[in-house]
Amino acid sequence: MSDFGRASHCKQSTSEGERKEREGGGREGGRREGEKGRGRERRERERGGRERGRGERGRERGGRGEERERGREREEREGGRERERGRREGGERRKREEREGERREGRERGRERREKRRGERGRGGKRGGEEGEREREREREGGRREERRGRERRERGEREREERERGREGRGREGEESERGEGGEGGERARKGGRGERERGRRGEVRRGGEGGRERGREREREREREREVEEERRGGERERREGREREEGGEEGEREGERRGREGRGEREERLWMPFIS
Structure with missing residues (x-):
């Protein structure tokens, strides 16, 4: 209606x-x-269906009836989920804390063990007797061994350096020595002056002796001569520059001296001029 x-x-x-x-x-x-x-x-x-009455309509709004029941169910479900999550998180947190505690305890135990061992070594406890002494001896021996190795390494280096130096000196003299065929000082190589032919098969070439050695010796001597000349020229240039600098400084010194004398002369004159007024 x-x-x-x-x-x-x-x-x-x-x-x-x-x-x-x-x-x-x-x-x-x-x-x-x-x-x-x-x-x-x-x-x-x-709508194609019977319309609900006034009391029934309230259920749609959750005021009463079905909707309220549905809401309660949903709340219970969510509450259950929440509780479950809380339980799970609580359990995980508890486990994590336990693990952390165990780790901490383990660390502390390890530290205590190390400290105890260190203390016993010094104090003469379980490891302070013969075993502790043996261990200390081992450590000392290790230190000595390292020191010995270092010393041997240094000595070897010095020996090699000396040999290189001697070899260089010998090669320097080889020009003069090779004419005699037998080197004086300067290591084995220089002494093999006149035996170049014998060395050919072993070294692949005539290293010393004969014309080649003499020529190389002369060439090296000429090179040394050139280097000496260059060095002397350089020293001469430096000397000239130094002398010039000294002359300049001397001139400046003379100028300064002249100025000083001039000032003193003027000062004397001024004093004489002003004397009558002062007295």
Whole structure:
């Protein structure tokens, strides 16, 4: 009916309502031919099912009925999940703390053990007797061994350096020595002066002796001579520069001396000029 849902004092009589519906008057307007009905009937027809009453409608809003039950179930489910998560996290946290505690304890035990061992070594406890002494001896021996190795390495280096130096000296003299065929000082190589032919097969060439050795010796002597000349020229240039610098400094010194004397002379004159006024 058209006046469904109105307040009771507004309701029209049934016959009045029916007339309005037929004529199409009033607020709702009449139902014309082919049109859907108004109000509840129309809504039911549109939805294709019976419309719930007023009390039933509250369930949709969760005010009472089904929705409230559904809400409670959901809350319980979520609460259960929350509780489960809390339990799980609590368990993990507990395990983590236990693990951390064990690690800490292990570290402390290890530290105590190390300290005890160190203390016993010094104090003469379990490892302070013969075993501790043996260990200390081993450490000392290790240190001595390292020292000996270092010393041997240094000596070997020095020996090799000396040999290289001697070899260089010998090669320097080889020009003069090779003429005699036998080298004086300067290591084995220089002494093999006149035996170049014998060395050929072993070294792949005539290293010393004969014309080649003599020529090389002369060449080296000439090189040394050139180097000496260059060195002397350089020293001479430095000497000249030094002398020039000294001359310049001497000149500046002379100028300064002259100025000083001039100032003193002027000062004496000024004193003489001012004397009468002062006295």
